[in-house]
Amino acid sequence: DTAVSQTPKYLVTQMGNDKSIKCEQNLGHDTMYWYKQDSKKFLKIMFSYNNKELIINETVPNRFSPKSPDKAHLNLHINSLELGDSAVYFCASSQDSGSDTQYFGPGTRLTVL
């Protein structure tokens, strides 16, 4: 019954590695998002997809690449991980883009050593 799910919940890895985080929503929503929450709890949008098309691409290093194979999935691939990438990453979805209520996943805590 989970509306927005993410895997893995925890990810611990070494600097320089490449890793992926997966997100799936079963709400039938058209729009999905990736957010980064830093240690001070500040939540910043990274990407947004509407019907598999990229509509928001904030100033994010190009080491981060989102991929949306279909409307229900939005994955985040990160190349050459750096210490500063350590954070909690949240996936979210909404029926329409922007102004609509967003439903968040449980988060993935990424720790780069």
Add this chain to the structure above:
Amino acid sequence: SQQGEEDPQALSIQEGENATMNCSYKTSINNLQWYRQNSGRGLVHLILIRSNEREKHSGRLRVTLDTSKKSSSLLITASRAADTASYFCATDTSDYKLSFGAGTTVTVRA
């Protein structure tokens, strides 16, 4: 840049008391939303107030919006231990995305 800013950063109250937190924002909005985040969990939507509304209620929650002052407040009445969480305001700007503040951390003491 950060659109919404919550105040205070942290709040500690006794169970049964009311908790009030404020959100200020910089540019005009279509709507403003409040979310709750329990420790180690994702954000949960609480309430949405549109720019043409001044007050909205949902259970023990009361939200006000003053567009002339670019501010909103969230009041939680008769707080419970389960209300311990961080509360975020999010504003919907014309570029169709939500901008979140850094949140107010509320601790309800038994």
